[in-house]
Amino acid sequence: MSVNKILAAALCLSVTWFTSCKPKGSGNAVGADAAAKTYVAPGKYDELYNFVSGGFSGQLSVYGIPSGRLLRVIPVFSADPEKGWGYSEETKPMLNTSHGYVPWDDLHHVEMSMTDGVADGKWVFVNGNNTPRLARIDLKTFRTAEIIELPNSAGNHSSPFGTENSEYIVAGTRFSVPPDGDKSDVPIKTYKENFKGHISFVSIDKNTGAMDLAFQLKTPGVNFDLARAGKGKSHDWFFFSCYNTEQANTLLEVNASKRDKDFIMAVNWKKAEEYVKAGKGVKQAVTYAHNTFDEATQTAKSEMKKEVTVLDVAAFPDLVYFIPCPKSPHGCDVDPTGEYIVGSGKLAALLPVFSYDKIQAAIAAKSFEPEKYAGVPVIKYEAALYGEVQKPGLGPLHTEFDGKGNAYTSFFVSSEVVKWNIKDLKVLDRQPTYYSVGHLMIPGGNTKKPYGKYLIAYNKITKDRYLPTGPELSQSAQLYDISGDKMQLILDYPTIGEPHYAQAVPAELIKDKQLKIFDINANKHPYKANGEAEAKVVRQGTTVHVYLTTIRSHLTPDNIEGVQLGDEVYFHVTNLEQDWDVPHGFAIKGANNSELLIMPGETTTLKWVPDRIGVFPIYCTDFCSALHQEMSGYVRVSPKGSNVPITFGLGDK
Amino acid sequence: MKKSSLAAITLSVAMCLLIACGGGSSHKEQKSATTNTPSEEPAAANPSYDPKRGEGKFDESNVKVGPLNTAMAAKGKTTAETKCFSCHKTSAEKLVGPGWKGVTARKTPHWIMNFVTNPDPMIDKDPEVQAQLEICLVRMPNQNLTEDEARNILEFMRQNDGAK
Numbered sequence: 001m002s003v004n005k006i007l008a009a010a011l012c013l014s015v016t017w018f019t020s021c022k023p024k025g026s027g028n029a030v031g032a033d034a035a036a037k038t039y040v041a042p043g044k045y046d047e048l049y050n051f052v053s054g055g056f057s058g059q060l061s062v063y064g065i066p067s068g069r070l071l072r073v074i075p076v077f078s079a080d081p082e083k084g085w086g087y088s089e090e091t092k093p094m095l096n097t098s099h100g101y102v103p104w105d106d107l108h109h110v111e112m113s114m115t116d117g118v119a120d121g122k123w124v125f126v127n128g129n130n131t132p133r134l135a136r137i138d139l140k141t142f143r144t145a146e147i148i149e150l151p152n153s154a155g156n157h158s159s160p161f162g163t164e165n166s167e168y169i170v171a172g173t174r175f176s177v178p179p180d181g182d183k184s185d186v187p188i189k190t191y192k193e194n195f196k197g198h199i200s201f202v203s204i205d206k207n208t209g210a211m212d213l214a215f216q217l218k219t220p221g222v223n224f225d226l227a228r229a230g231k232g233k234s235h236d237w238f239f240f241s242c243y244n245t246e247q248a249n250t251l252l253e254v255n256a257s258k259r260d261k262d263f264i265m266a267v268n269w270k271k272a273e274e275y276v277k278a279g280k281g282v283k284q285a286v287t288y289a290h291n292t293f294d295e296a297t298q299t300a301k302s303e304m305k306k307e308v309t310v311l312d313v314a315a316f317p318d319l320v321y322f323i324p325c326p327k328s329p330h331g332c333d334v335d336p337t338g339e340y341i342v343g344s345g346k347l348a349a350l351l352p353v354f355s356y357d358k359i360q361a362a363i364a365a366k367s368f369e370p371e372k373y374a375g376v377p378v379i380k381y382e383a384a385l386y387g388e389v390q391k392p393g394l395g396p397l398h399t400e401f402d403g404k405g406n407a408y409t410s411f412f413v414s415s416e417v418v419k420w421n422i423k424d425l426k427v428l429d430r431q432p433t434y435y436s437v438g439h440l441m442i443p444g445g446n447t448k449k450p451y452g453k454y455l456i457a458y459n460k461i462t463k464d465r466y467l468p469t470g471p472e473l474s475q476s477a478q479l480y481d482i483s484g485d486k487m488q489l490i491l492d493y494p495t496i497g498e499p500h501y502a503q504a505v506p507a508e509l510i511k512d513k514q515l516k517i518f519d520i521n522a523n524k525h526p527y528k529a530n531g532e533a534e535a536k537v538v539r540q541g542t543t544v545h546v547y548l549t550t551i552r553s554h555l556t557p558d559n560i561e562g563v564q565l566g567d568e569v570y571f572h573v574t575n576l577e578q579d580w581d582v583p584h585g586f587a588i589k590g591a592n593n594s595e596l597l598i599m600p601g602e603t604t605t606l607k608w609v610p611d612r613i614g615v616f617p618i619y620c621t622d623f624c625s626a627l628h629q630e631m632s633g634y635v636r637v638s639p640k641g642s643n644v645p646i647t648f649g650l651g652d653k
Numbered sequence: 654m655k656k657s658s659l660a661a662i663t664l665s666v667a668m669c670l671l672i673a674c675g676g677g678s679s680h681k682e683q684k685s686a687t688t689n690t691p692s693e694e695p696a697a698a699n700p701s702y703d704p705k706r707g708e709g710k711f712d713e714s715n716v717k718v719g720p721l722n723t724a725m726a727a728k729g730k731t732t733a734e735t736k737c738f739s740c741h742k743t744s745a746e747k748l749v750g751p752g753w754k755g756v757t758a759r760k761t762p763h764w765i766m767n768f769v770t771n772p773d774p775m776i777d778k779d780p781e782v783q784a785q786l787e788i789c790l791v792r793m794p795n796q797n798l799t800e801d802e803a804r805n806i807l808e809f810m811r812q813n814d815g816a817k
Contacts, residue, residue: 531734551739552791578797626790
């Protein structure tokens with residue numbers, strides 16, 4: 001390229017930019033008042049909490065909106081050395097599964113607990129896609145409180161969507177597989193005959209949040225992608241998008257994209273509940289882990305459960321219906337009134353909108369296709385269809401709602417967000433995303449009462465948006481102001497992992513419920529030391545228990561002798577502080593482990609197996625006071641069989 | 654001249670143009686947002702702070718001491734073992750914080766109640782506590798004592814000082 005050509009191109013570019021200051025159409029990327037709309041002054045709070053999937057990091061991130069500030073990363077499915085999650089003896093059971101300890105997962109979607117169809121700020125549910133799991137995070141502590149594994153499943157993608165009062169959170173298998181058990185060793189090419197889909201209905205205790213695998217629906221072998229529960233009049237129904245209705249088992253890229261239409265599966269979950277109550281389900285022997293964290297003992301336990309109740313949908317003619325939906329539907333979103341169900345066929349050039357009333361009329365009139373699909377009735381497309389949005393964009397994925405009669409759909413292939421009217425199905429606005437948007441989120445945009453105001457696009461590819469950082473670049477979120485007729489891009493910020501779905505609620509719903517300390521008098525940990533008088537070192541055979549306390553700024557005891565090679569040492573560290581935001585950390589040289597981060601009033605345990613003789617420093621890792629650097633001590637390790645007795649102390653004590 | 658620097662110059666020209674025409678309203682709003690600086694309060698000049706009473710819920714009317722209540726003192730000692738003795742000795746000797754011996758002679762009962770339940774503002778305002786901080790260098794943590802716990806600890810301090 002010659003210098004002249006570059007100059008000409010640059011001149012052209014600057015002219016374009018200059019003219020773009022004038023109000024124009026969709027090309028006007030960033031508004032002049034963007035900074036003012038997203039600026040949150042130092043010392044001020046954000047308007048919203050935003051819970052964002054951490055994707056293949058396995059964690060859940062929490063952002064403030066509109067600033068885009070990262071407030072917290074909550075460890076869920078992946079071990080997190082910063083917080084000792086999955087490393088401390090107390091948290092290891094949380095990552096247990098029927099396969100043993102699995103310290104990673106692929107966290108996809110986020111669902112807040114709801115009351116009357118609106119987020120209530122009690123819990124957040126998230127799914128693990130790889131070793132199928134469902135987790136509950138307590139919004140009082142911002143900690144993972146419970147994880148349940150899902151039997152008969154593989155790739156828990158169609159999850160964790162919930163009903164209007166969080167009666168159930170669902171978990172639909174992405175990969176159909178042969179049901180668990182001794183008959184599951186089958187040739188892969190017998191997919192059509194032997195592979196099944198399973199949708200788990202996990203009930204939620206409305207007071208404690210406790211999860212229970214209430215029942216599963218056994219379906220034909222297809223891939224379940226996403227889901228939404230009905231609202232208002234459609235309260236009793238759940239809608240699941242499915243692809244690979246071709247039932248292909250190889251080269252899915254081609255072979256699962258052959259049919260002109262796949263399905264949205266409509267499930268009458270109230271009826272399923274009745275059948276289960278009436279004992280119509282079949283009990284199947286399975287094995288799955290159910291892990292719970294007990295706040296009183298500050299310790300998790302993992303229980304292996306052995307049975308699940310299964311309803312085969314083909315055996316109940318009024319339970320499940322398929323609705324044809326073009327082409328490989330991904331999103332399947334229900335508007336705030338509960339009447340409209342938007343299917344987003346990711347390979348389709350249009351957006352179908354189905355009508356709940358028409359679906360009910362079609363069922364009553366038996367407007368079905370002549371042939372069932374694997375024993376399940378298929379409603380005629382036209383009989384369920386409200387209408388189609390024509391030429392909306394390329395690669396529609398997800399739709400959220402603003403509560404003013406508008407829908408917003410993300411388009412992966414054409415990298416844009418498109419606003420359209422639900423009633424007349426007309427496109428109202430389109431704005432580019434940078435680039436390849438996946439999910440999008442409007443605060444409350446999946447609920448009966450959207451909060452509106454903002455839309456956030458979660459993008460898969462961010463080439464050139466930020467300073468380059470080698471071959472891998474951060475994913476991005478982009479914040480749009482949707483309070484006017486036209487969407488306006490106002491902020492662009494990086495996210496951790498790959499952001500899939502997210503949800504957001506006004507800060508007021510959550511911020512005043514925060515637990516600031518654990519009450520040390522309520523500590524029921526079996527190895528607690530409530531006060532330095534209880535600090536001690538106890539040998540039991542080759543196991544050494546150290547009851548250690550922390551307070552600004554010393555460890556008690558801080559000199560320990562009598563540990564021998566071959567011992568397993570457990571440091572049970574109790575933080576005696578009762579002041580907000582004063583955790584202490586604990587680390588020891590050479591531990592094949594992480595640090596501990598102990599909250600005020602909490603006891604946490606680090607296991608250490610010394611591998612050599614010598615003297616090993618221990619210290620506080622979290623800067624706690626002016627004398628933090630002094631908060632340290634020594635552990636002496638002697639040869640096996642040494643006559644050095646167990647001694648411990650602090651100062652002259 | 655290299656191609657890249659040409660491009661950079663042109664880019665900066667373009668940026669200037671963009672800013673020149675687009676900056677108006679946001680500049681104004683940002684300015685108003687930053688003028689709101691908090692006024693600085695010198696810690697020593699607190700005319701409203703009463704060093705005899707401290708700051709908090711307690712005063713002469715709601716903290717009464719009488720003959721020693723040994724049951725309360727025993728409860729106070731138990732709480733102190735969990736929440737206080739990491740840093741305080743019952744003798745006059747300093748550990749992290751000052752020893753407790755004689756504290757009930759130096760301070761009024763309601764000052765002690767205020768300080769143990771509400772240390773942060775008092776560490777900022779009380780001249781004697783500030784002098785103590787220069788010696789100890791560790792701010793006394795708020796140990797979230799309930800009113801009953803604080804009252805029992807006061808009773809234990811009185812017992813420790815020989816009250817009958």
